[in-house]
Amino acid sequence: MLSVSHLTKKVSTYNGELIILNDINFEVEPGESVAIVGASGSGKSTLLSLMAGLDLPSSGSVDISQQRITDLAEDQRAEFRANNVGFIFQSFHLLTTLTALENVALPLELKQGKSAQDEAKKLLEQVGLGDRLTHYPNQMSGGEQQRVAIARAFAAKPKILFADEPTGNLDTKTGQHIADLLFELNQSQGTTLIMVTHDLKLAGRCQRQIELSAGQVKNNDKPTESNEDFKESVNA
């Protein structure tokens, strides 16, 4: 599904060249859920942006469904994202001027070029916001906004979903609900999930954890018993 090989990202600073990611290699299977963990500054978000085609690496490549996205031009990558990729962010990143319904419909409309309010409505009902369709983001709580963001992420039926600290801005209880919703939808739609998080408990709900340290993969764990147990206990 996703293959990262020899991925390196360097940036120039006043003090010379800074290596953010150094020769990263791993693969993710279709439908797999992977958590990328690591200390602040370890390169997690940079890795996410390269995998999603939001940025280009200094060297190395990223392939999603046999498509080498690191070779694509910006507009081609945008089209690829529209058809294959969904996002969930820590700060939700909803367009404040659009209603919940319009925010969810947006990726569908970008993909299809026509109104997609019916599909969006269904998704919002699925995340429990059927009665908040015409509300604007500033009229919603953080948890509600993240639920809209999740509905938006799944709207275009992406093959792969990238989540950047999806519960980072939420209290523990709300965070837990959001995580449940995320894993639920992920499973029901068979989407591949790649999640950047600090939260080890949340990371533990993924099938695999890739730990980054100083721009390199320190640990690439296969699924463990405890993870499976945890997942089962949550889903039970």
Next chain:
Amino acid sequence: MLSVSLAWKLFWRDWKSGELRVLIFALWIAVGGLTAVTLLVDRIDRGMTKEASQVLGADRIVSGPRPINDSIKKTATDLGLSISNNLWFSTVAVAGEEFELSSIRAVDNFFPLAGELEIGDKAFAEGKITQGAPESGNVWVSPRLLNLLNIENSGQIQIGIKQFKVNGLIIKEPGGSSFFNFSPTIIMNLQDVPATEVVQPGSRLNYRLAVSGEESALIDFDEAIKPELDNSQRLLGATSGAPQLGSALGRAKNYLNLSGVLGLLLGGIAIAIAANRYANRHFDHSALLRCMGLKKNQVLFTFCWVLLMAGFSGSLLGGITGYFINELLVMSLADLLPEQVPPPNFDTFLVNLVAGLTVLLGFALPALIRIRSVQPMRILRKDLDPMSLSGWFTIGTAVFTLGVVLYWYAKNLTLVLAVILGGGLLTLICLMLSAGFLWLAHKATKNSSIAIKFGVEHLRRHRSASLIQITAFGLTLTLIATILLVRNELIEDWQAQLPEKAPNHFMVNIRPEEVEPLTQLFAEKNVTASDVFPMVRGRVVELNGKDPKEYLGEGSRGHNSLRRELNLTWSDTFPEANSLVEGEWQMEPSAQPVISIEDRMAERLQLKLGDTMTFSVGSDRITATINSIRKIEWDSFQPNFYVIFNRGSLDQLPATYITSFYLSPEEKPLLNNMVQQFPTVSVIELDLILTEVRKVLEKASLAVEIVLVFVVLAGLAVLFATTRATLDEKLYESALLKTLGANKAFVRKTTLVEYWVLGVLSGGLAAVASEGLAYVLYEQVFKMSAQFHWWLWLGAPLIGLLLIVPAGTLGNRQVFSLPPVAILNKG
């Protein structure tokens, strides 16, 4: 002190990080444009006044029937002004058997103080520019005097009891031709006057002190001598002395003032938008400072200082840039600008700096007050925006500041009120119409492509931001359109006032029997001439049967017509350049005198329809009833009369006739024919003064065009500031859209749609508003009749598109190129 040192650190940090860039840029453009405009306006204005003074022959003239007090002369010399003593009077010049009433100009060696005195050997040929008086015993004379007296150049003439040798012909003299000076001119040396023995007790004399020098010294001079002048003495300025130039110059100055004011208004808008953006981006800073223990007012003062530092940098930068642009303009336009461009005035430079800072504080104050009211809690809860201020307070502060600064510049309350009321009205119209238009656009694009829908929806959703943008763009376009309108019509009006073949010669003292052959001569030679009017000289002696002084009461200024003889005429037809104000023009030919008088004369002499005026004409007294009141365009260069009688009422009096006609330079020799054929007729050559008037008008038009360029630049600064103000949000949205799969073309298209809609809406609004504003300006300020401009309704939206779409695209170019990864950097 804490505030200042903290402010300095903040200022320095914001400067380095580019936070203040937009604000400083807005100030730079606003003050730069303003400085360039006002310096240029001030210099052209002073240059034009200077040029007008060349027509008058000096910057100021003090004139009166008695010698000018020595104290006045001392005041002038003490102020460093140059003076020249002149004595004007009329007397008969004699040569053999011939004699002719002539205007004598006895001058000293400092004559003329301004303008050119050209003396030659042959009539209507080029002469030599001369300074000073003729040598004692010599005179220079109008060429036609030679014909009238039947002598040659270098012949002898007698004035009083003294013989003089003619040793030059006057080709051009400053302050020479006057409508009321029908006799030929003789220039003689002031020292020779006593020897003529013409000046006797009771002689009618005009003592004239010509004064010239620095503008500031002239203003002091005016102030100092006004109390010293008695009722019979007059102070003539550059404009009051040459009434033909007065109204054209007055309009040019009004226009230039208006342009300066509009430039400033645009600057204010740009500053307000930039300051608001700065404040909005510093709410977190303010919360942090409050958390660290700063009091509300300390926060306010700190940010006030930061803004002042930014304001000073921007204004100074603008002032210096404006100064150099102005120098560059003056250098590159040297051939076209008034011949003597005075140096830039340092005061103007300082005034602009202060104005920049005042406008900054006035427009930024509401934003600063919001910074002050940020709660420390915001540090924990970002969504805690400071309370928003009452719209009235924000608008009130801005309008008050604007009013003060506008008045400071324009010194014309009507103009300031027109601009503010026009602006207020425009804002209201903008708010209502743009809300309606946005709703319509939303409905119309409901089934359009997603990019168009998204662009229009973006404007509709950001309702308040869109309304502010449309108002700002609309106002900018309105100002540009108003200036274009006013400029076009001012110039057209000036040209209409001085058509190509405006009469440039007057012919007076035509005897009744000469009227017929003269009209025939004009027809034969294809000369364009006005009607021929009879003329009788008379003096006003009674108003409603009372002595004018008694009738008008003590302290009344009276009217010029009481101080000199008037040219009275009679006519059946209503003269050109006259319009009826009151009463009936129809005046039946009858021996019972009825008259039509000029409106300002009626006002000054407190006369109305049905009142009577008594004139003394030679030994006769004629009392006439006022039948109508007329308005006269004195600039028209046609024979114009304060008083017109009905035909038949002046029949018993000896009349001569007057006419005006046009001669091209090539036709000038025809004058010799005319003078030979009608030797007693006097010709007044106005072509020289007309050339001067036309020159001044052409330069005024040029100034108008230069100023327009600056106002357009200031307008573009507003567009740029507005674009920058919404840039952060646009960058964010663009990154998010790209992350969700939108391509560059989509982002570009949505942005273009927004600016297309903005351009068309603001252009449409500008058409409505500028038509209204121009109407008020024409009627109230320029005193011209307003017109409807169909081209404006097509042109304004088009100009809106042409200015706003490229400016928006340019200002947003980062939006198109920003990689979507930026969204992740925002968390």
